[in-house]
Amino acid sequence: MEPRWLTEEEDRAWRAFRRLLTAVPARTARDLAADSGLSAADYEVLSTLSEKTGHRWSLKDLAAKMEWSRSRLSHHTARMQQRGLVEREPDPADARGCILHLTTGGLRVLKAAVPAHVASVRARVLDHLTPDELATLERISTRVADLPG
Template sequence: MTEARWLDEREARLWRSYRGLRVRLDGALWRRLVRDSGLSGPEFELLVPLSEAPGGLLRARDLGRLVGWERSRISHQVGRMEKRGLVVREECFEDARGSMVRLTEAGRAAIVAAAPSHVESVRSLFFDALTDDELTVLTAAFERVLAGLPKPED
């Protein structure tokens, strides 16, 4: 077994900052989202890719891959959203074991209504704190880290 490559003080500081940023930023964004639109964070997470998909339709497994969720979490969340009239499930004609998730008119109206205040929250809570140079550096760094991570599995 190889010896652990422990984080030095600078790396540990960055890692703690990143983890704190992720937790606090998501919490602040989701609280504002509920306050301004009535949508929960998980609802918004699924409505975005559905609203961008052709015909507002995606296979449930593809939707899960896009948001990085397990099959059971997608299933439960889609069920809750069906009850609210935001999405409907449909049969997958290519694979009887799979299902499709379609954005309803109510779901499209909800995401359209939520988007302006959400993007303003993203801007005010994240981008307004950064300089143009920091945006360039962070974009390059995040893209490089992402490129080295495993892709979501089928």
């Protein structure tokens, strides 16, 4: 079957989107590391854990929410645990799993990182969009991100 090739307009949009997906995360990650010493992955784990009541989440469910493999999250949080940012405890519902818990130190590091990270997100993206563009970005992002995996 012949591929359904991109039109010139689709190709331009796709290439611009790919550039966006490369540039924005790389730039905000550099800003985050310079400002707080956290990697983008560290920040994602800490901020996602902070959203949950009690700052606790099973590794299995957190990995699913973040769209990471359990192995990747396990290895990454092991390094974070060595830095005192998270703790692990047995998961009573899953003998092979664990519960990840944001430590007081991890929450303190996250809270210290947030103001500069928000400033970076604003400077790199949000401040360059009109309210209508922002609403369109939200609609498009939600629709595409919510497609079945």
